[in-house]
Amino acid sequence: MVKVQWYPGHMEKARREMTEKLKAVDMIIEVRDARIPAASTNPMLNQMAQGKPRLIILSKTDMADPVMTEKWEKALRSDTCECMALDVLNDPRCKKKIVAASLQLMEERRQKQRARGIKPRAVRAMAAGIPNVGKSTMINRVAGRKSAKTEDRPGVTRSLTWIHADPDLELLDTPGVLWPKFDDEKTGSLLAALGSINDNILDRKMIAMDTIRIVQELYPGLLEGIYESGEVNPNGMLKAICSRRGLVLAGGEADTKRAADLFLHELRKGRLGKLTLEKPDDETEENMSE
Ligand SMILES: Nc1nc2c(ncn2[C@@H]2O[C@H](COP(=O)(O)OP(=O)(O)OP(=O)(O)O)[C@@H](O)[C@H]2O)c(=O)[nH]1
Ligand SMILES: [Mg+2]
Structure with a gap:
């Protein structure tokens, strides 16, 4: 992350x-x-x-x-x-x-x-x-x-x-306030993914890939369905977005940076569906003990 x-x-x-x-x-x-x-x-x-x-x-x-x-x-x-x-x-x-x-x-x-x-x-x-x-x-x-x-x-x-x-x-x-050090990297990625951190300071491709991984874990098959891809890793998902949406660079290479921005935009606007990216603690524990 x-x-x-x-x-x-x-x-x-x-x-x-x-x-x-x-x-x-x-x-x-x-x-x-x-x-x-x-x-x-x-x-x-x-x-x-x-x-x-x-x-x-x-x-x-x-x-x-x-x-x-x-x-x-x-x-x-x-x-x-x-x-x-x-x-x-x-x-x-x-x-x-x-x-x-x-x-x-x-x-x-x-x-x-x-x-x-x-x-x-x-x-x-x-x-x-x-x-x-x-x-x-x-x-x-x-x-x-x-x-x-x-x-x-x-x-x-x-x-x-x-x-x-x-x-x-x-x-x-009051102004929105964050804190000097996030407990873990996932917190930072989630805050960035949903637009609580200034986009200009972010590596948005990395954020998008972290988030794709989180969505894939919580909603298996969802992104694969939306972007008509097979079961792929986050970078593969960005490439699938490129081919579905025609995001290619001059040389014909997939423009994964633009795909990352598009993915984050669609996620933030709720266009990927009604998604919650964190479970309450007890839920997680339940799953772990299964
Ligand atoms: N769909 C949806 N959008 C919302 C909701 N609440 C706020 N928004 C949108 O979220 C964005 C941020 O809203 P603000 O009220 O400016 O947020 P804030 O917490 O005051 O932000 P800062 O002042 O920057 O800390 C705006 O585009 C709002 O329209 C909601 O319940 N649903
Ligand atoms: Mg405000």
């Missing part, structure tokens, strides 16, 4: 500002990509959040494997953590669900305030997560207007901004 890392100065700056702002925050809304629910969590966030109630939103569920999404939702839920999978872009019930879940997580404290005759103020939640998972899109959905800038590339949001999204919920938009 190829080794990737992306931790530019603006992320370290954002991390510091987020730590500072957390004092004024009641809870965290952590947005993760439903297609990679483990790789898309930032371990630094756990240290920063220090036991604040958390709502995990698995975004982009419209492109994830529904069976796996349900398993992940269950696996990630705990006493202090609610988890919901959402198509943040299209689900019309987004706002209602997110506001209700946030109020629910803060209910105990709000109840105590009411008992003391205090009218609870709006819940203040920090939207946090790695780049390009849909934090700003989620905020816009709750606000019902385009308050935060969104774009399909990592590193769009650059400053921390409070948005009065709902009378009951104020949301702090």
